[in-house]
Amino acid sequence: MPNYKLLALDLDGTVLTDDKKITQETRKWIRKAVDEGVTVIFSTGRGIQTTEAIWDDLALDAPMVLVNGAEIWKGPGQLWERHFIKREDIRWLHEQAMRTGAKFWGYSVESLTHKKDWTEEMFERDWLKFGMHHPDREEIERLRELLKTRESIEITRSAPINIEISLKGISKETGVRRVCELLGITMDQVMAVGDNLNDQRLIRAAGLGVAMGNGDDELKQIADVVTETNEEDGVAKAIERYLLGSYSPIKA
Known part of the structure; x- marks a missing residue:
């Protein structure tokens, strides 16, 4: 049984390599997570204009948190809410x-x-x-x-x-919290993976916050664990080790 019900993934510097590709190993472990019943979502600073192709490519039929929480989708083609700057x-x-x-x-x-x-x-x-x-x-x-x-x-x-x-008040954390409400789960059932400070609040609030090996040092300091870099299949290894493996989280 998976250790978490929701996997929230940043894209740039996390799922994507430096040349904006998704490795076969990362694809394999994302699919394994989905097959085990985990809801896999994006929590990204990107908008739908630059995210939809990746969503389609990974064949994820799940909610998405885009533009740092300002836009939330229930699923492909199903906009839920938007939050605009004045x-x-x-x-x-x-x-x-x-x-x-x-x-x-x-x-x-x-x-x-x-x-x-x-x-x-x-x-x-x-x-x-x-x-x-x-x-x-x-x-x-x-x-x-x-x-x-x-x-x-x-x-x-x-x-x-x-x-x-x-x-004001909008972040990846607020977006993922809204998705949790939609799915009827709580933040302690979320594993979140990211690499920079726009992931900070989410990493801190999640049941397990995972920083990428290539991530900002400030993020690594507040994360529960640090995985390998985006060039070393860090997301795949985090899924294998912490989401689907025998890892037993203990949060202070």
């Missing part, structure tokens, strides 16, 4: 990105839009997530500190030189 916040975030010369992008209902394609019309759209990237570590830290003062937004990151912004 439009005045989008305009303010755009101003900060332009002021500092940061690259930026956003996930709206209609598209994934990058800086080069941004037009005035974009301010009339509803945005699930806004992101910024700056190669200067000091500049991105100054931006991060400024954004923390804005009470209506939630900020996190998936790399040291980026910032990911959602509506």
Whole structure:
């Protein structure tokens, strides 16, 4: 019998290798988990525009938590809920990105839009997530500190030189909690795997929080266990060892 009922997987740096592929070993163990009755979901910063093909590829008929919890799907083609950043916040975030010369992008209902394609019309759209990237570590830290003062937004990151912004109170953790409600289970029945700080709250809240070997050191410190890297089939080994193996979790 599996040790957990729900497996929540990050994609980039976790399920996906550095060249954005899924290894055969990872595929095999994800399928084994499904065959054992585990619900396998994504908990990713990606939107449906860049996730749907992976969902189809793995043939997962399960809920999904996308754009860091801002969008939740009950199953393929079954949208459940969305949480939008306020439009005045989008305009303010755009101003900060332009002021500092940061690259930026956003996930709206209609598209994934990058800086080069941004037009005035974009301010009339509803945005699930806004992101910024700056190669200067000091500049991105100054931006991060400024954004923390804005009470209506939630900020996190998936790399040291980026910032990911959602509506206040929205995270991968809140999304997975909603999926647990849908399935009639609790967070202690969840095993979550991730590699960066946008996974932090979920890793901390899950029954078993697994950090990737290539993950952020801060995430590794709060995770229950650390698996191998995304280039070493870390997800497959975590499933084998902790989800379907004889591992007996003891949480403080």
